[in-house]
Amino acid sequence: MRIAVAADNAGVALKDTLARMMREDDRVAEVTDFGVPDDSDDRAYPLLGLAAAQAVAHGEADRAVLVCGTGIGMAISANKVEGIRATVAHDSYSAERSIRSNDCQVLCLGGRVIGPELAKKIVDEWLGYEFDPTSASAEKVAHITAFEQDS
Numbered sequence: 184m185r186i187a188v189a190a191d192n193a194g195v196a197l198k199d200t201l202a203r204m205m206r207e208d209d210r211v212a213e214v215t216d217f218g219v220p221d222d223s224d225d226r227a228y229p230l231l232g233l234a235a236a237q238a239v240a241h242g243e244a245d246r247a248v249l250v251c252g253t254g255i256g257m258a259i260s261a262n263k264v265e266g267i268r269a270t271v272a273h274d275s276y277s278a279e280r281s282i283r284s285n286d287c288q289v290l291c292l293g294g295r296v297i298g299p300e301l302a303k304k305i306v307d308e309w310l311g312y313e314f315d316p317t318s319a320s321a322e323k324v325a326h327i328t329a330f331e332q333d334s
């Protein structure tokens with residue numbers, strides 16, 4: 184799996200922690216870091232999150248992990264990219280269902296909300312989930328795609 188990561192300066196420490204963890208994970212073939220490189224870079228979260236979400240939409244990455252202060256701004260931004268389904272999830276069950284129910288490709292976390300150990304556990308679990316396109320959830324997600332394509 185190829186993962187894009189991005190963060191603003193409120194999320195960079197957690198982004199780097201998660202990127203390090205994923206680079207050591209056999210399930211992850213590649214981690215592409217869209218920045219910011221450190222907390223002296225004060226670019227706004229959409230500038231980083233949109234680039235990472237576009238990489239997923241264009242097939243250059245399979246999923247993305249985006250971090251800002253709350254995860255909310257990253258999720259709003261990523262969801263503006265056609266074809267992207269992004270969520271904030273700070274608990275195990277929501278992270279699981281974001282894949283299994285919603286086929287989300289983008290997980291957003293808040294560096295000011297969640298501690299690194301819980302975030303690592305959630306991302307580790309999240310990497311293990313796959314969406315089943317033959318499941319009953321697929322036709323529900325298809326309504327979102329159809330709306331997007333008709334709009």
Ligand SMILES: O=C[C@H](O)[C@H](O)COP(=O)(O)O
Pocket residue numbers: 191193194228251252253254255256257
């Ligand atoms: O959702 C936005 C993020 O939490 C961001 O890191 C902080 O945004 P703010 O500086 O506008 O509060």
